[in-house]
Amino acid sequence: MSVVQIVLGVLAFAAASVAGAVWAFQTYGMYRFDPRPNSPGEFGLPSTVRVVRYTSEDGAPVHAWIADPAKGLPVILSFYGNQSCIGGSMGRLSRLIQAGYGIMMMEYRGSGGTPGKPSAANFARDARALYDQMDALLGEVIPTDRRVLYGFSLGAGVASRLAEERSFSAAIFEAAPYRTCLFYEDRYFGFPLCRLMWSERYDIIDHLRNVRVPKLLVHGRLDRSLPVERARRLFQEAPEPKQYVELPGGGHADLHEYGLIPAIESFLQEQLRPVVQ
Numbered sequence: 255m256s257v258v259q260i261v262l263g264v265l266a267f268a269a270a271s272v273a274g275a276v277w278a279f280q281t282y283g284m285y286r287f288d289p290r291p292n293s294p295g296e297f298g299l300p301s302t303v304r305v306v307r308y309t310s311e312d313g314a315p316v317h318a319w320i321a322d323p324a325k326g327l328p329v330i331l332s333f334y335g336n337q338s339c340i341g342g343s344m345g346r347l348s349r350l351i352q353a354g355y356g357i358m359m360m361e362y363r364g365s366g367g368t369p370g371k372p373s374a375a376n377f378a379r380d381a382r383a384l385y386d387q388m389d390a391l392l393g394e395v396i397p398t399d400r401r402v403l404y405g406f407s408l409g410a411g412v413a414s415r416l417a418e419e420r421s422f423s424a425a426i427f428e429a430a431p432y433r434t435c436l437f438y439e440d441r442y443f444g445f446p447l448c449r450l451m452w453s454e455r456y457d458i459i460d461h462l463r464n465v466r467v468p469k470l471l472v473h474g475r476l477d478r479s480l481p482v483e484r485a486r487r488l489f490q491e492a493p494e495p496k497q498y499v500e501l502p503g504g505g506h507a508d509l510h511e512y513g514l515i516p517a518i519e520s521f522l523q524e525q526l527r528p529v530v531q
Contacts, residue, residue, distance in 0.1 A: 284438075284454050285372040287365035288339035294319060297341040299348060305367070308387050311379040316361065317368045318384055319344050322392060323356025323400075328423070328526060329392065330402045331385060331416075332359040333377075333409030335429070335507065340366055343406070346510045353519065356392070360384050360412075374411070374454050381416045399423045402522065405430065407480070407506070411456030417465045424468045424525045426518055429477060429506050432484040433457045440481075462492045469496040470521040472514055474504025497521060 294303040303321045310316050319340055323329050330350065334343030340361045347357055360380055363370030370376060389395050403425040405413025410430035417425050431437055434456035435448040448455070462469070469492060473485035482500065489498040504512035 284336070285362075285364060286337045287362060287372065289365065290339075291367035292339060292341040294341065294344070297345040299341075299344060300351060303344070303351070306391050308384060308391060310376075310383045312376075314363070314370055314376075314380075315368070316363065316370075316380045316383070317366070318361060318391070319357070319359045320391060321351040321355075321357040324354030326400075327354045327356065328400045328402045328522065329356035329358060329388065329396050330404045330426075331381075331388070331413075331422075332357055332404045333381065333406070333412040334359065334362075335407030335409055338507070346406075347515075349510075349515045350518065355522075356396075358384065358388065358391070374415075374456065377412045378415050378419075381412055382419060385416065385420045399526070402426065402526075404428070404518075407431070408434065408456065411458055414456075414458045414461035414465065417467070418461050422467055424470070424522065425465060426470045426472070426521070427458075427462075428472045428509060428514065429474065429480055430458055430471060430485065430488060431456065431480050432459055432488045436484065437480060459488055459491055462488065466493060467495075468521075468525040470499065470518065471496065472499045472501065472509060472517055474506060474509050474512065475500050475502050476504060477506045479506040 294305070303319060306318050306320055307315055308318060332347065334340060340359055344357065344359050351357055361368040362372055363376050363380065364372040398421045401422045403413050403417055403422040405411070406428040410427045411434055413425065413427065433448060438447045471485065471489045471492070473482055475482050489496065499517045501509055501512040501514065
């Protein structure tokens, strides 16, 4: 065997090893949800918050938590972040529920009471199905001018894709990554995952460039997971109409303690004036 053959063999082995490691990371290493089923009461949510089951595009059963809207108020279709659960995530928005806004929050596959494999493709299927079945699940017709999209962190990736595929009156992105692969590059000492990952990338900016409805981006200035400089870049590159709110004391998952809810309410009152009064 020649030196060239040995070198080529070593390079082929190294390439296959890297590809296998990236595949394993995308398939098994990204998602960290609380697998324990929980109920709204465990998180101090109102007794009116209910858990429903619906069918996704591929026939899989998926759970969602619903707080019905007060008459005429918007319904916020919400997607939460990684390393969390639906109960705590809905609890962060409890003030919006108290104000009469409807909340529909999708539970991810592999999280809580929803079985299945978590993946960007599955989340996209489940999100479209929830949007399409909103009227049936709420028992009333919710027109586009009362449908608001909301995504937090990982959920901003799910939401940004849905915003391209379905119609909303407004969209809210909290602690949204520019590209999620950049977070993992930071975490793993600059390993070039943005060049190597072929799925689970959540390239939010690529979707957001095509979203023309009013957008609110909210970020914590002290966010150590997703640097605020990238949030500013995301906002700069997003098309109009748009608003950006940077919360000086906020980190990543604590923005509800630093002015998130008033920022959302102000945005909705401004953008949906005929609906929110």
